[in-house]
Amino acid sequence: MLEHGGRLRQAARKYGIPLADWLDLSTGINPNGWPVPALPAECWQRLPEDDDELLPAAHHYYQNESLLAVAGSQAAIQVLPLLRPKSRVGILNPAYAEHAAAWQKAGHQMMTVDADKIEVELAVLDVLILINPNNPTGKLWSRQQLLDWHQTLNGKGGWLIVDEAFIDGMPEHSLSSLPVQKGLIILRSVGKFFGLAGIRCGFVISEHKLLDAMAERLGPWAISHTSRYIAAMALADSKWQRATAFSLNRQGQRLQKLLTESGWQPNGGCALFQWIEHTNAVNVYHALARHGILTRLFNDSSSLRFGLPGDESAWWRLTQALSQPNMVAL
Numbered sequence: 061m062l063e064h065g066g067r068l069r070q071a072a073r074k075y076g077i078p079l080a081d082w083l084d085l086s087t088g089i090n091p092n093g094w095p096v097p098a099l100p101a102e103c104w105q106r107l108p109e110d111d112d113e114l115l116p117a118a119h120h121y122y123q124n125e126s127l128l129a130v131a132g133s134q135a136a137i138q139v140l141p142l143l144r145p146k147s148r149v150g151i152l153n154p155a156y157a158e159h160a161a162a163w164q165k166a167g168h169q170m171m172t173v174d175a176d177k178i179e180v181e182l183a184v185l186d187v188l189i190l191i192n193p194n195n196p197t198g199k200l201w202s203r204q205q206l207l208d209w210h211q212t213l214n215g216k217g218g219w220l221i222v223d224e225a226f227i228d229g230m231p232e233h234s235l236s237s238l239p240v241q242k243g244l245i246i247l248r249s250v251g252k253f254f255g256l257a258g259i260r261c262g263f264v265i266s267e268h269k270l271l272d273a274m275a276e277r278l279g280p281w282a283i284s285h286t287s288r289y290i291a292a293m294a295l296a297d298s299k300w301q302r303a304t305a306f307s308l309n310r311q312g313q314r315l316q317k318l319l320t321e322s323g324w325q326p327n328g329g330c331a332l333f334q335w336i337e338h339t340n341a342v343n344v345y346h347a348l349a350r351h352g353i354l355t356r357l358f359n360d361s362s363s364l365r366f367g368l369p370g371d372e373s374a375w376w377r378l379t380q381a382l383s384q385p386n387m388v389a390l
């Protein structure tokens with residue numbers, strides 16, 4: 061099992077702090093997600109139906125008709141490696157580790173690629189996986205750059221996979237609205253910006269042939285009726301989306317400023333999280349956990365990711381903890 065954010069129960073046991081007393085900043089999930097209304101009882105009784113409101117809402121939101129709904133983008137991450145012959149697959153480090161794990165498990169040859177050397181490395185790769193913006197570094201690639209790399213890979217039958225889990229709120233950087241092309245695979249999540257990680261809904265945007273092969277692997281009823289019902293409403297709520305994009309950007313800047321003023325200037329980030337690379341990352345992680353604040357530690361890269369506090373009392377708690385003498389001295 062790979063490490064992930066959100067393991068609050070584990071932290072509660074480890075630090076002897078009751079579950080209810082934690083401030084969870086360990087994920088990049090919007091803490092003020094789309095407000096799910098009371099649900100009709102039939103949501104729990106009915107099987108999912110492919111011709112409900114979900115796909116029209118998704119076509120409109122992603123500006124693309126060639127998409128497949130999946131049970132969270134994680135479901136797509138697990139299936140994609142099964143749809144290619146053994147390949148040389150490039151991925152950055154640090155990056156959401158489930159990609160590398162899935163490709164490795166399926167027997168592909170993994171190569172860690174340096175963000176500054178992608179152009180050169182493409183010569184030896186069949187598949188390149190990029191998270192845009194990257195989780196956890198926040199690095200963002202331009203559309204044109206990605207399309208150029210896709211062209212190179214596609215020219216030799218390769219794939220470019222762009223995981224856009226954190227791109228909502230900055231659609232000008234997304235590839236989702238462009239006409240689909242062979243070998244270009246875009247992943248979207250309803251978990252992060254919409255704060256609906258629990259409903260397990262995401263999308264793959266690509267050419268129909270690949271989507272059909274994925275659908276075949278995933279089988280019927282991959283997403284529950286209830287999840288489809290909620291996701292369809294959230295994707296159609298453009299008023300909430302506009303207000304949220306604005307507010308998350310402001311909160312991202314506020315978090316960056318707070319960390320900088322506390323002596324922990326982020327090395328990168330986006331609206332939903334900030335990322336700090338530091339030799340003392342592990343000590344900062346433990347010091348905050350002793351205050352009941354859970355962040356996400358990346359041991360390999362000695363770095364720490366902070367998600368957004370959800371309300372003023374949470375901001376106050378983080379501010380207080382960061383100003384404690386034991387934190388300042390680290």
Ligand SMILES: Cc1ncc(COP(=O)(O)O)c(C=O)c1O
Pocket residue numbers: 131132133134135156191195223225226248249250251257260261262
């Ligand atoms: C970059 C990235 N992609 C995909 C996922 C999977 O998210 P979901 O399955 O909820 O869409 C995550 C989850 O943390 C992530 O960080």
